[in-house]
Amino acid sequence: MPLMVILNHLFCFLPAMVGAAIIRPMQEIPTIAAISTPLGTGAIGIVRMTGPAAVGICDAVFRSVKGLRLADADSHTIHYGAVFEPDSGSLVDEVLVSVMRGPGTYTREDIVEVNCHGGTVAQQKILSLFLKQGAALASPGEFTRRAFLNGRIDLAQAESVAQIISAKTEAGLKVAMAQLEGSISREVKALRQSLLRVMAGVEAEIDFADEDPGEPDFAVNKEQLEEIEASIGELIDSAFVGRVISQGVRTAIVGKPNVGKSSLLNSLLMRERAIVTETPGTTRDTIEEIINVCGIPLRLIDTAGLRPAGDEVEQIGIERAHRALEEADLILCLFDGSLREDDHDRTLLTSVPADRAIYIINKSDMLRGRPAAFNQGLLPARPVLISALTRQGLTELKEKIADFVLGGSLPPLEGPIVTHERHKLALERAAASVSRAAQGFRVGLGPELIAEELRSATGSLGEITGEEMLEDLLDVIFQEFCIGK
Ligand SMILES: Nc1nc2c(ncn2[C@@H]2O[C@H](COP(=O)(O)OP(=O)(O)OP(=O)(O)O)[C@@H](O)[C@H]2O)c(=O)[nH]1
Ligand SMILES: [Mg+2]
Numbered sequence: 001m002p003l004m005v006i007l008n009h010l011f012c013f014l015p016a017m018v019g020a021a022i023i024r025p026m027q028e029i030p031t032i033a034a035i036s037t038p039l040g041t042g043a044i045g046i047v048r049m050t051g052p053a054a055v056g057i058c059d060a061v062f063r064s065v066k067g068l069r070l071a072d073a074d075s076h077t078i079h080y081g082a083v084f085e086p087d088s089g090s091l092v093d094e095v096l097v098s099v100m101r102g103p104g105t106y107t108r109e110d111i112v113e114v115n116c117h118g119g120t121v122a123q124q125k126i127l128s129l130f131l132k133q134g135a136a137l138a139s140p141g142e143f144t145r146r147a148f149l150n151g152r153i154d155l156a157q158a159e160s161v162a163q164i165i166s167a168k169t170e171a172g173l174k175v176a177m178a179q180l181e182g183s184i185s186r187e188v189k190a191l192r193q194s195l196l197r198v199m200a201g202v203e204a205e206i207d208f209a210d211e212d213p214g215e216p217d218f219a220v221n222k223e224q225l226e227e228i229e230a231s232i233g234e235l236i237d238s239a240f241v242g243r244v245i246s247q248g249v250r251t252a253i254v255g256k257p258n259v260g261k262s263s264l265l266n267s268l269l270m271r272e273r274a275i276v277t278e279t280p281g282t283t284r285d286t287i288e289e290i291i292n293v294c295g296i297p298l299r300l301i302d303t304a305g306l307r308p309a310g311d312e313v314e315q316i317g318i319e320r321a322h323r324a325l326e327e328a329d330l331i332l333c334l335f336d337g338s339l340r341e342d343d344h345d346r347t348l349l350t351s352v353p354a355d356r357a358i359y360i361i362n363k364s365d366m367l368r369g370r371p372a373a374f375n376q377g378l379l380p381a382r383p384v385l386i387s388a389l390t391r392q393g394l395t396e397l398k399e400k401i402a403d404f405v406l407g408g409s410l411p412p413l414e415g416p417i418v419t420h421e422r423h424k425l426a427l428e429r430a431a432a433s434v435s436r437a438a439q440g441f442r443v444g445l446g447p448e449l450i451a452e453e454l455r456s457a458t459g460s461l462g463e464i465t466g467e468e469m470l471e472d473l474l475d476v477i478f479q480e481f482c483i484g485k
Helices: 003-012 054-059 120-132 142-149 155-166 170-180 183-207 218-247 261-269 312-327 343-351 394-406 421-443 447-465 471-479
Strands: 032-035 044-050 062-064 077-084 091-100 111-117 249-254 287-293 296-302 330-336 357-362
Touching: 032 120, 032 142, 044 054, 044 120, 044 142, 054 091, 054 111, 062 091, 077 120, 091 120, 111 120, 142 155, 142 471, 155 170, 155 183, 155 447, 155 471, 170 183, 170 218, 183 218, 183 421, 183 447, 218 296, 218 394, 218 421, 249 261, 249 312, 261 287, 261 296, 261 330, 261 357, 261 394, 287 394, 296 394, 330 343, 330 394, 357 394, 421 447
Parallel strands: 249 296, 249 330, 330 357
Antiparallel strands: 032 044, 044 111, 062 077, 077 091, 091 111, 287 296
């Protein structure tokens, strides 16, 4: 007899209307629930609940094969059984339920996780039963927000959770994991403590100004601040590598229509991702793909050919191409080597900043040993000659890209690496305040003004780890999360 039938049979004899009494959490903290696995077809789905009523709510719709109530189960145990519709007693799904009691959990609260069959129906049915029993639907990132608010992780660690989920490369995952383990938090907290020590000295001087505390040690303070400033500077410097690792180098392929931009994207990806035709204006929208070039992740963006736009759709595509060009870390500026340059090429050259560009002459296969018809003398740097069609010259192009980005390879990923723009901006604010405070010591500024700068610097550092924070900031950060995390 199939397992589901046995289960159905078995549970039909259990007292009808299981869990008919709706359990409403009496405590102030609401119990929240969400589907934690992506919706769609899959072998297993997980519906997750956290909060003081989590175990009770699950007990109202779950019956274990052994007849054990989850309320009586030990923490960190898994129970096999089934979820039932409490009103009708009908079987919803065969499940495994994990019971984890706070504070030894992700949120530090009681957590119940139901492993049911994948696919949308079973998961949504179980979630709706939990909501009927009194759970509230979790907002994006609310589980992690609780982990933060209940002191299990700090804000920088909470943000690394979203980064682990969205990691596109092995290096990105490695750095995000290090951040979850506290690599950034430890460094930032240590710097903040050092600043607080300097600040305590300055404030003591303000408080005891009338009591002649002796000559304050300005030289020592200045030296300490300069050390702190240098350490913050190192963190800021790591942000470029951090962004490369976590998001990839933003690389736009630009050129007039038909020069082979989409063909180049496809060749680098080694698959037919973008449509290629001989009709100019084929690509209308930007297309983004991640590729790995010599271990460096690139976010490659194919764009619409740049020319005075035809219809409205092409016009929007061209606007997007211009935006991609402006925002790119690296621009692959493409020309058709088989044709003489024209006004579109010349206009393009004026809008591409040479310090962010690699110039490429495509369609080398059509030259058959002859020099390119395109006048290379117009280009600010020596171009790479390639054929997107035959892949000739692609190895040289990849080496040039790797060399351009990080001098050829990723540096060893040791020590703290800043990957969040929010952290970088806060560090820059902190560095500016520390620098002004150090300058204050140098020119003999009053201790009140120096203390103000130091307060501002510790505030900026505290924003990174959440030791100082605003409720609005939390809303912005956790909105980035997926529901169920
Ligand atoms: N012989 C030759 N043909 C190429 C090469 N690269 C692209 N082509 C051809 O050039 C035409 C245009 O290629 P696409 O890759 O669509 O060019 P594009 O720059 O993306 O064009 P738009 O999307 O219209 O801006 C197609 O017929 C390609 O097969 C090449 O290296 N050699
Ligand atoms: Mg194209």
